[in-house]
Amino acid sequence: MAGMRAEQRAATRRALLAEGRRRFAVDGYHDVVLAEVAQAAGVTKGAAYHHFESKAGLFRAVVAEVQRELGERVAEAAGRYVDPWEQLRAGCRAFLAAGRDPVVRRVVLTDAPAVLGWDEWRAMDEDSSARHLTEALDALVRAGVIEDQPVEPLARLLSGAMNEAALWLARSEDPGAPGGAERALDRLLSGLRTRND
Incomplete structure (x- = not known):
């Protein structure tokens, strides 16, 4: 059970990183909205904040x-x-x-x-x-x-x-x-x- 949760967390993180990477590359940092990244990645805004704390945190991870x-x-x-x-x-x-x-x-x-x-x-x-x-x-x-x-x-x-x-x-x-x-x-x-x- 704990292994499944860890795998799900890792999958959520990967999905957010992939979508963040795509959007930062296309739109640039200032035009990216974290809630939109979360929605496109198929996760909640809360999950995005849980993993990265902020748009800057997601950007830092992508960099x-x-x-x-x-x-x-x-x-x-x-x-x-x-x-x-x-x-x-x-x-x-x-x-x-x-x-x-x-x-x-x-x-x-x-x-x-x-x-x-x-x-x-x-x-x-x-x-x-x-x-x-x-x-x-x-x-x-x-x-x-x-x-x-x-x-x-x-x-x-x-x-x-x-x-x-x-x-x-x-x-x-x-x-x-x-x-x-x-x-x-x-x-x-x-x-x-x-x-x-």
Whole structure:
């Protein structure tokens, strides 16, 4: 009996997250009404408040879910390569490509910093995809592929550049924009390599 209730609670939470995700991506945070999300998910408004406390709580959970998936996408792309340099390039390219995903664009790149605030958004980003970047750069510095330097400022600079490029790609109607962004990224990354590499 307790197992069935836990399963039902989990199903309710998943339904609210799925509907919230869809609506936040299409309508944007400010135009979403929690009661309408609950109704569309087939649950009561009380259930929505029980699971998430507020629209902001639901949004925070959706952002965390999308960022986790984005981190997994980046890690999966990097994991296709053995060479650490190619892992870095593939992970960065996967992050840029994710900017074309309407959910990532609207929820993570556009609304999350404004709704959650910069500090909370950065902390969530750090827990998902940003830590992969830091780990990759640290491995490359230790291997001598990248000049010896503090990794944290380098990771933040590169992360900021990629977030900005992903936003630009998301808004661009130029069909050549993704290729141009990848070439620019490759030039930026190649500038990090040691001269004797």
